[in-house]
Amino acid sequence: MSLLPESASFEELVQDYFLAMRGSGLMLSALDAELLTSWAEQGVPFEVVARGIARSAEKALWDARPGEPVLRSLRACRKQVEAEIKKHRERSAGAGSEGSRRTARTRSWEELRHAQLQASLERLAEREPGLAPQIHRLMEAVLHEVPTEFARMEAQESLVGLVLLRALPFSERRGLWRSARGEAVDQQYMSFRARRLARRFRLLAVVRRRLGLMDA
Template sequence: MSLLPESASFEELVQDYFLAVRGAGLMLSALDSELLTSWAREGVPFEVVARGISRSAEKALWDARPGEPVLRNLRACRRQVDAEIKKYRSLTAGAGETPAPEAPSRRRKALSWEETRHARLVDALEDLAGREQALAPRVAWLRGTVLASIPGEPAALDAQEALSFLALLRALPFLQRREVWRDALSVGSEQQVMSVRARRLSRRFRVVAAVRRRLGVKEV
């Protein structure tokens, strides 16, 4: 993200994130701004919308031509963002609930949005360890360190996921690491008008997406 103040609004955070992931552009169109306002009214954390944007960008990343923005506009993210908002609301509403007393054997605390995301990430990496034996030790290390606890806020979840895939990248043989880096940096674009922090975010997004693609790890 760019160097926004801590008091930045939801709309400013989302716009900044979208433009960083997109890799180009300075401002949103009137239609995009209207959509952004509607998301702001939903009252969900910024990270929920950011996750939908990143998922949309990841799906479009490999079809983008060199130097071409990954996403044409914010409206291209609407389906994924709305799905994330719906998922967040559903899980948040159910968190902490337990089944009726007459079914004690099935009584279990419902998972929160954060717990669900963490569980899906762990399952995906366990599946990877089963398919790629050479990465099994690194997955086991991640389970005991980076993934040892469930973050209580969305921003920490995003960082946890990124750190996990960057750690897996470092575990790959040199030639494979170099290929992943080339794949990541050969798509999308970065404008000089972007801040250093925005370029860093844009590059990290593409690298993590390239690692997931190389390892065959779908959306988690």
Template sequence: MSLLPDSASFHERVQDCFVTYRGHGVSFSAVDLDLVDRWADLQIPFEVVARGIRKAAEAALWDAPDEEGVGLRSLRSAKRHVDAEISKFQRTTAGRTAPDVAPEEPFHVQRHKKLVAAIKKVTRPNTPAWLSRMPQPHDFEGADRQESLALLLLLRELPFQRRRQLLREARALVENAPSFSAATRRASLQFHRAAVARQAWNLPGLW
């Protein structure tokens, strides 16, 4: 979902991700920057941090908004979710390089299988035909794109009136901020559409 070039720094990618998921422009405070520094020092893949931010943003959508109507006000608000994702990643990768440990499937492959299983469960007995055609992703980023696409396709599976209601809700969640570029606004709208689809289908966040 990132609109940044491949050469973008870890800090730039985190801020871009946060703004996109939040739906509002924001400047990082010194405390927020210190938090990004700590995550960068851990040498955790950016996608792990992004997943925590996304989960925090989704959770904030359904919590009571603050006085400004914004659930996720700062990067610190996402710290608990990001730290939880980092802990999962570290627990899963611990000891994986030992010679006597059998190789496991990569995270993105495990996520793909969990995604397919979860969609089959929530759509049973009318499992959509497109699910069997979803290719296995090649990396973290591909798994994220695939999950977002699947959620948008699930949105289309809903009755017309329900789908229209959710699309309006998603658009209302994205602030009409003049500082947003058209591309950033599209990316933010895509996230919010996926978020309302996840809630409508009661689909869990996958790892």
């Protein structure tokens, strides 16, 4: 999921992912760096923190004004990230415990996202019959497997979004591309990896908005 090398540290992975979701910036503020250090000291996996950042970015994207970053600070993600950390700890503590079967049976975030995506696609096929053939193929070839990792889930959602984008008329595809580029902010100080991830995030967000995917 991250485009950094495998040797990158937890802090590097989180910073790169956050700046990509934010859409601009070179480094974290002192207060954000302090918060990141506290998460690193807790020993939680990068994917857990990334889930919280992704959820915060998705919620904030629709409220951001043109030219403004989606997320102003890593601290803006704190509530979502710490909620994900809590869920992760509950699942870890409950796994294999006789007295915590209810926790162990709780579906993971990836499983919930997968089910939500399938339900959204089924509704989309009913609303727009012209996309139904592509949706049915995606259901059979891509969504037959429930992802167990955050990276695989992101890859699956990206593939679905790009396939459906290509299925739209050219004029509409062009409009969505322009809309995604128009929402980008100053990225000149971002790494190539972060810029690439930021562009993908915005394009797929525009596509999901157009198709009504992942609506609550």
